[in-house]
Amino acid sequence: MFGKRAVSESKPAPARAVERVHAMDSMPPVVAAKPGTLSAAVPPPASQPFAADNRSEDYYQIKATIFSALIDTIDLAQLAQLDPDSAREEIRDIVNEIISIKAVVMSIAEQEQLLQDICNDVLGYGPLEPLLARDDISDIMVNGASRVFIEVSGKVQLTNVRFRDNAQLMNICQRIVSQVGRRVDESSPICDARLLDGSRVNVIAPPLALDGPTLTIRKFKKDKLKLSDLVRFNSISEAGARILGVIGRCRCNILISGGTGSGKTTLLNCLTAYIDVDERVITCEDAAELQLQQPHVVRLETRPPNLEGQGSINMRDLVRNCLRMRPERIIVGEVRGPEAFDLLQAMNTGHDGSMGTLHANSPREALGRLESMITMGGFSLPTKTIREMIVGSIDVIVQAERLRDGSRRITQITEVVGSEGDVIITQDLMTFQMQGEDDQGRIKGRHEGTGIVRPKFWERAAYFGLERELSEALDALQV
Ligand SMILES: Nc1ncnc2c1ncn2[C@@H]1O[C@H](COP(=O)(O)OP(=O)(O)OP(=O)(O)O)[C@@H](O)[C@H]1O
Ligand SMILES: [Mg+2]
DSSP states (O other), rough: OOOHHHHSSSOOOOEEEEEEHHHHTTSSOOOOOTTTTTTGGGGOOOOOOOOGGOOOOHHHHHHHHHHHHHHHHHHHHHHHSOOHHHHHHHHHHHOOOOOHTTTOOHHHHHHHHHHHHHHHHSSTTTTTHHHHHHHHHHEEEEEEETTTTEEETTTTEHHHHHHOOOHHHHHHHHHHHTTOOOSSSSSSEEEEOOOTTTTEEEEEEEETTTSSSSSEEEEOOOOOHHHHHHHHTSSHHHHHHHHHHHHHHHTTOEEEETTTTTTTTHHHHHHHGOOOSSEEEEEEESSSOOOOOOOSSSEEEEBBOTTTTTOBBOOHHHHHHTTTTTOSEEEEEEOSHHHHHHHHHHHTTTTTTTTTEEOOHHHHHHHHHHHHHHHHTOOOOOOOHHHHHHHHHOOOEEEEEEEETTEEEEEEEEEEEEEEEEEEEEEEEEEEEEEEHHHHHEEEEEEEEOSSSTTTTTHHHHTTHHHHHHHHHHHHHHH
């Protein structure tokens, strides 16, 4: 038994907790917080900027003292057996008692905040919890115990969230990865995992990370952005979005290119909305992020090697296996290695409407990267053959970019039209033209058509009865 409640409920009483609590009587009281220093520490409402979190130095000191008194008092093994609500109750009782014994002056709100933080430390992901609870954060980046950055509205900012020390941070990393059956420690210091809510997690620990465990979380958005949201955010114009709609519906093979965090996966997810409900779709990802709405979807995920270095299943294994699963469309979350070859082959052999994303800064660079992935994958094919294969498979490249003001835009829709000799010919259908900045530093610009009235996929669009829609969207782009 542990804690005050356990004590009062069990007879005869004298349990470890009580002895400890009495022992604390003789300790000097914690320095009382200056009135008002803690009151600002109430968790910020989800939509407010993080500046609302003003946990002060005093707060952290008080919390550390109360926390260590709590840890001395409770039996963590028994606490772990309780359901979360009862465990919280238990912690609440003991913390309240410690606060009163140590004569810490706190308002009710401050006390609630402290309780919340301590419960998060003991039962959840500690200081990460308030960040995980916020929907406006897209990334959380923890560089050792005392530097936690977040990305909000495309801007990276330093928070004053911090962990007690690197040991606590490492402990939380362990807690996260162990939930999906993985392990991270000095002997296997790199680990990819997922939170239960689907957020993508990467941990790299010392000795590889020199300044303490480094944790990166791409927060899972419950309400995935739709193409209409991207139009609302000015990421793309309405006419541009209509063109993307036609491209998706008429089963063009699409490559989404962009830098890190530029919105590639989000865009891919948007485009999957145009897949018919009766199509059999297979998705291959390193960490499942896509959320397809269709009923006939098979989701596959790669697997890292186990501790003996065995059992790994990579993206190429998945894509090759896909081909034996009678897919109509194959969707590869991120193409980054020799699976490029298998994806192109699939696109070439009747799996129209397949899609993938790739890291590159322009459509041309994306083509170059595809080629080098195939070359480096050990396929000894002449350059010309590889390029022919690319031309025969990829119909459209959509470029996503995160601009310097933090906004994400679709900056190009480019078609692969053919080749001359061994040079791949492409043409832009839409580009984003920057027109300067407004007075708040936000980039202004326009999505413009390039005057193409009959793209190469015209016939395809016509086959699906979409030529009118395409022609209207292209006209709208020129306006
Ligand atoms: N057009 C957009 N407007 C606003 N936010 C966006 C937009 N596109 C994506 N985001 C947000 O940006 C974050 C990163 O998006 P996403 O995961 O799609 O990027 P990515 O390019 O796939 O990143 P990575 O290279 O890490 O895989 C997400 O939180 C997403 O919700
Ligand atoms: Mg991605």
